[in-house]
Every structure is written in structure tokens, then in C-alpha cells.
Amino acid sequence: MPNYKIDFKPVIEKINKKNIKIIALQIPEGLKHYSYTIVEHLKKNINSEIIVVADPCFGACDIADNELGKIGAELIIHLGHTPILNSKKYAIPVEFVNAFSSIDIKKVINNSLKYLKGKKIKIVTTAQHIHKLDEVKKILENHNFNAIISKGNERIAFEGQVLGCNFSVSLSNNEDYDCILFLGSGTFHPLGLILNSKKPVVVADPYTNTVKKDEIEDLKDQILRQRYGAIANSKNSKIFGILVGLKTGQQRIKLVNEIKKLLIDHQKKYLIISMNYFLPTSLEGFRDIDCFVSTACPRIAIDDYLKYKKPIITPIELEILLDKRVWEDYEFDQIL
Numbered sequence: 001m002p003n004y005k006i007d008f009k010p011v012i013e014k015i016n017k018k019n020i021k022i023i024a025l026q027i028p029e030g031l032k033h034y035s036y037t038i039v040e041h042l043k044k045n046i047n048s049e050i051i052v053v054a055d056p057c058f059g060a061c062d063i064a065d066n067e068l069g070k071i072g073a074e075l076i077i078h079l080g081h082t083p084i085l086n087s088k089k090y091a092i093p094v095e096f097v098n099a100f101s102s103i104d105i106k107k108v109i110n111n112s113l114k115y116l117k118g119k120k121i122k123i124v125t126t127a128q129h130i131h132k133l134d135e136v137k138k139i140l141e142n143h144n145f146n147a148i149i150s151k152g153n154e155r156i157a158f159e160g161q162v163l164g165c166n167f168s169v170s171l172s173n174n175e176d177y178d179c180i181l182f183l184g185s186g187t188f189h190p191l192g193l194i195l196n197s198k199k200p201v202v203v204a205d206p207y208t209n210t211v212k213k214d215e216i217e218d219l220k221d222q223i224l225r226q227r228y229g230a231i232a233n234s235k236n237s238k239i240f241g242i243l244v245g246l247k248t249g250q251q252r253i254k255l256v257n258e259i260k261k262l263l264i265d266h267q268k269k270y271l272i273i274s275m276n277y278f279l280p281t282s283l284e285g286f287r288d289i290d291c292f293v294s295t296a297c298p299r300i301a302i303d304d305y306l307k308y309k310k311p312i313i314t315p316i317e318l319e320i321l322l323d324k325r326v327w328e329d330y331e332f333d334q335i336l
């Protein structure tokens, strides 16, 4: 597969030791166009029938174990993400198979060196480049930087790995460092990193061979202005919709109860609303709700804010709205 190395051998061996009749295959959007090739490869090596799941799959939080179990799947192969939950939480066994990027990173890392601030550099990346972090570390050390790769919390499978909802590697052990170097593409993870760590973030994108720093600062300022506006616009809200995600890795029921208590203490009314797939149109019918507070994927309120007709805020932003926290202590919502 161009640009990716996927090792199905361990999962094929496991499947062949059991008599599994039906397997479900969850594939992230970026790899869906290889579905047929992947299934052909698997079928050459195993005797099970394979059902490919077409529903969007945004992360390892999004395992359709209950639904697929109901149609007879005995095992799920989840491609392109790493485990975030204890395997006992799933209705049927789930095998995670990572898709490792084979793209070269030397050029872009060398290009990124002049953008780094200070000498102590935290290096982070996503699951697909995780095997390249040691190479990044060596390049930095050859240029007299102190490169740090940190362990995240239990939701994080590899040292130095970030998720869009979890930047625990950037805060682990109160380590002191000057700057973050992110290996990967897009602004989704860098935005979370800069909001969370409050350190400069340099993005080295090996796909485009480009390095970004100022754009990430500008995006942070733009998003913070938007979040400030969302809180200010919701200040007079009387009825709040507390959104509960149904996806296994997004459920935060304890947080729902804390929010409920906070709202009651501030003489606010609430309605608890569950959702599986978040669509702005699904919330349009709730006309009597003034503001939604999302306890599901933290990125919904931040990245999709403009798609919703009513303000949608994070639990931390609700604390600011209710004067339980000051704006200066703003934090990016995470699932830890």
C-alpha cells in the first residue's frame, strides 16, 4: 500500500487459532479506498467472512462492538488506531492494527530545526509516525538539542503519542521543556497541543515537507477568541443541554453528573441528551435549549463550533461561564 506499512500477520495468526466465522473490519476514512485490497489480502490467509464497516470511524473511541456483535461478528479488526480502553470493555474482541507511514521524515525534521525555540524539545506524533520518533530524536541530538519523548496516561499506547483528545505526553511528570516538535500533518493535533501545553509548537509535515509555527500561534489566537465569544454569548442561558456521547471511548458519565450538579447549584435547568454520531441537524429540534455542553469528543465544541446553530461549549468553558474558573485558567478539554 503506497505510503503505509500494515502488518496483519499477528492478527491472522490469532484468527487462525480460533474458528471465527465472521469478522468486521473498521477502516479510517483515509484508508477506505484500499478496502477491497485489504479484504483480498486477509481472505487469502483466513477462512472467515469479512464485513467492512462504512460508517465514519474517527478514532479508537469509535468501536462499533455492540452493533457488530448483533449482526454476528465475532471479532473486530480496527485499522489505523491504537487501543485506548481496557479490552474487557468491549462486547466482542477487538484487534487493533496500526498503519505505519513509510514516508521519509529526515528532510522535514532537518528543515524544522531552525524554528525550534530553546534546547529542550518535546517530540510528539500520532500513531502512524510513532516508529519514526527515535529517528527524530537522533537528528535533534546530532544538532545539540535535548530531545524528550514522554509517556502519556493509560489512554495512550506509545510514548510520545498524542490523540486529538489527549495530550498527556505534553504534560507528563511536570517535565520542563521549551518547545514541542510535532511530526505529522494538519492542525488538529497541533492546536490541542498549543492550547494545552501553552508552549510553542512547531509542526513538521512529512507529506508536504513543510514546517509551520506562526500559523499555529495564529490559529490558537483565533480559536481562543471564538471560545471567549461562545462563553460570552451563553452567559444568560437558562436551559443547558448536557450531551453524552454513546461511543464507548467517549462516554464520561461521571462528568455528566458533575455538570448536572454545577448547573443545579447555579439555579440553571438542564436536559441530558445522548448522541452517537454528532450532527448539527440532530440538535436543531431542541429549540428550548439555550446552550449545549459536550461531554463527548472534546473536538466537537472546538472544531465544529460554527456548524451548530446554538452555542456548544466544553465542561471547562461551562465552569468559566458560571464563574467557577477564571478565563486566564482556560484549559483545553481532554479525555484523560
Ligand code: SF4
Pocket (backbone or CB within 6 Å): 058, 059, 060, 061, 062, 163, 164, 165, 166, 249, 250, 296, 297, 298, 299, 335
Ligand atoms: S474522542 Fe475524539 S479526539 Fe479522541 S480519539 Fe475519539 S474522535 Fe479522536
